[in-house]
Amino acid sequence: MTFTQKLTFADYLALEDSRQEEKLELINGELIALPPEAWLNNDIAMFVFLQLVAIGVPFQRVKVNSCELQTPVLEVGDAANRYPDLVVVEPVHRAHPSQRMTITLEMPPPLWVMEVVSPGKTNRDRDYIRKRAQYAAVGIPEYVIVDPEEQAVLVLRLEQGEYIEAGRYTGERPLQSPTFPALNLTAAQVLSAGQDG
Incomplete structure (x- = not known):
């Protein structure tokens, strides 16, 4: 779905709920409908969701393919909003549980995000x-x-406004999450989560 009127992010947030049933990205002032999530991406995100809950992260703070983040437009063509495959929010984001699951730039950032890379150069x-x-x-x-595709998990840690590589994990090498050190997973476990059970 594409609209001809150029929208600001405030305009987008003010849209009626009926238009919010589908995921839309705001790119160059236009709303672009996102395709449905891939089974593989969703399965991996759900697996990690369960692991985070198992180590004590309240399930209400872990969102799979549903929490929207307002993001700054740094280059032409950047979306002004993103829907991470998995996001761990802070308690402040849930201060009003009935409000829309959008974290704006005026709010503190979420604690953690995960993306599962879909095939193709554009997605990469x-x-x-x-x-x-x-x-x-x-x-x-x-x-x-x-x-x-690479059979790898890359963990990035924010330092002085930029991400540095905390680790690139493959096979049976245990992941090391700076935010969740109790998360006891290997890259192989995460990557195999999307295979038929």
């Missing part, structure tokens, strides 16, 4: 370059990229 560039820059600008302390 979006997750590795554009979202990386936008999430760093928002101030999200940890960004995890799960890459099924």
